[in-house]
Amino acid sequence: MELERETGVALGPCWCTRVEFDAGLLARVPQPAQRLACICAACARGNAPA
Known part of the structure; x- marks a missing residue:
């Protein structure tokens, strides 16, 4: 969405608009x-580098 x-090039909705995030992550x-x-x-999958 930032791009x-x-x-000005429409790329469609970001993947993140179609998922729900865990309250702990937010x-x-x-x-x-x-x-x-x-x-x-x-990060959403819970396997971001430490």
Whole structure:
């Protein structure tokens, strides 16, 4: 969605608009970034690098 905003090229909805995120994962996003920052697929799967 960010690429679409920057380029004006419509790529369709992001994968993240079609999934539900665990409340615990969402709680890890810093307060100022909540509802603004993206959560990558690796984090959503729970296997992001440490």
